[in-house]
Amino acid sequence: MDMVIDPPVAAAEGGASVTSSNNNGGGEEQRKKKKTPVTEILKLELQLLRVPVEHLKKSLRSSQRTAEKDLSAVLADISSVTASPTVAAVPPVSSLTSLVCRLHGIKRKLEESSSAEAAQVQRCRARIEHLEEFVPHPYCECNSNWNNTRLNRVILDYMLRMSYYDSATLLADSANIQELVDIDVFVEAREVVESLQNKKVAPALTWCAENKSRLKKTKSKLEFLLRLQEFIEMVKANDYLRAIAYARKYLAPWGPTYTKELQRVTATLAFKSGTNCSTYKVLFDVCRWDFLVEEFKQEFCKLFGMTLVPLLQIYLQAGLSALKTPSCPQGSCPKEDPLSQAGFMRLAEPLPFSKQHHSKLVCFITKELMDTENPPLVLPNGYVYSTKALEEMAKNNDGKITCPRTGIECNFSDLVKAFIS
């Protein structure tokens, strides 16, 4: 054998998308003012930025209100002490001392809420920084990391909405995206959802009271529905007197807005829970609780500026439509195409496929585009492959071509060019 010493080989190229790319080199650049335009893809991320801001607003509303109330009370008491010291039952010094204690209390409360709010501010900031790290196509390598984070964020959003809280926490920790996801917001929802699943309305009603003004603005029906359910439960338990008293107190105010529904529900008093009459039987059905859970989740999402449908489903539908073609159901999709998987095809079935204006032909062998630089060649049996692939095959096989899909053999000279516009 002849020994051939190769010249120094260039360093191997970095690994593909299975490994994560090292962004340290770009770190310095990022720290200088990097201009990241808000491209179409980034524009989809309103929820990412809005939720922590809404959360911040909510915290501020309640802490500001408490602080003002407490402070006004203290100031009022100071005024009464300074106004008439001699008439006061308690000597001024002790009053003032207790006032100082209260002020310390206010101070502590303010510190706590300020640090909570500062944490929320940090979350807002972390998300803006995450958007800044996006590099638009075609710099795909950097994007793998960003795309992967987005994938995890979207999956996590789905988990939270479906109440798979443990999985969500595990994923957030392992992918290190705690600041980019809203587990803290959903913790609030969890208690209400679980209590509703246990057929208790109290936490849900408390939540409605806490968010009264926002719910009123959106004309939410939630509180009314919760009250209705409590009424129905009382009727179920044959507790008629209590039910009527309850209705007078809590359902009557909603009368003008939801008259028909109120009438129908109050009629259950007459029909009782064992009724077979379908209009009323459905009202006693246990699945009304599930409906309440969904209704609550919707109001909750609306309040925080989240989409009403999980992000995962939105992106999935769009992706399936974009990838679907009329030839897909035949099962001829290569295995790299997600639609070759049964589950994906099932989900894509009711969705429209994308329109294409021009043919896009992909060589079965090389997976490359067959265009004017790499035109398609036709075998005698009608199967088509790219010029590059067939030339390579002919070179390695003394000018013979074997169709990889049918096994038919022919010569390179038997091939015919096809012209596709």
Add this chain to the structure above:
Amino acid sequence: MDVDTIRESFDRVAEKQVQYATRSQEVINQLIKEIELTITNLQETNSDQSTILAQLKTKIDEITPLAQFEGCQKELNLAIARYTKLLEKTFTTDISKAYRDVEMDIPTINEIIASHFYRQGQFEIGDRFSSEAQVSESDILKSPFLEMHSILQSMKLSHDLGPALAWVAENREKLLQYGSSLELKLHELQYVEMLKAGKRVEALKYARTHLAPLANEHRAEIQKVFACLLWEDRLDQSPYGDLSSPSHWEELATEMVRQFCGLMGQPFESPLAVTLAAGAEGLPTLLKLAAVMQAKKQEWQEMKQLPVPLDLPKEYQFHSVFVCPVLREQGSEENPPMLMPCGHVLSRQSILKLSKNSTRAFKCPYCPQEGTVAQCRQLYF
């Protein structure tokens, strides 16, 4: 619009939040100070109580605590309102507008997610998710990837090529069918690692046992491998330094995964990741379309084909799509592409139409050549 603008607007919010936090603390501290001073005065001096207390009142009025609070709160709330408005102006208001109200089977989605986690090697999360989401038969989803990841772990963590080599030996024939040189590369790496560790004799023995049989197909590569002997433990100074570099390990790991998935009939990239990324590319166009079609809700729900193309980058082009230049329709099983004798391609329906249902010869729309239906052949892309 740059993300910078968003960041600047938010910086103001952060600034005001800090201001509010500090100012409110300051004000409370001031109040406390004044009251404590008054207490001391009352206890120690002989001055008239009323005067001291009146002084306190004046002092407090000067501080205007409530006004201070309100002022800071207002500024903070204003900054937040401006920021929120900017967000609503810059970003798409509701990305669920294009969402079709079709049943998306939750169990199917959950299976897809569980598979995704198992494929990525995140078995703990996959298991937790499968139990929380009640994914049936999660073991079946898991098993193909368990073996793959245990091989990968040995490679990555302990640089142990044993399991990988065992798998490659088991599947040697199939790998050769695919034209993969994985076995060669793995043996090469093992040999190189032995050389680096200074075990020259063993390395040579290894090369004779495992690399020599492959010499026929991969002559140039084997020559390289034996040349390494000249550099032994100073391989990084040789032209073959890359053979033992960490990135080479990574490359081989990726190649391993690729072949493993290929043999299992699984895609290399997670289909969930690909679909979601494609969705992000196509969603802006879909939203614009939905906005335009807002009035025609019925049509939106029921359409079989989108009236506009969703242009995806070419990585998402997995299989050929033929669009007949005459009818502008996509090829399908009922209407496949046909090659005319002149070399141009039309859909079968176009050809039938042009030939008046196979009765006459027709002229190609693109060139003066004529042909008959019998001369046309169906194409398979």
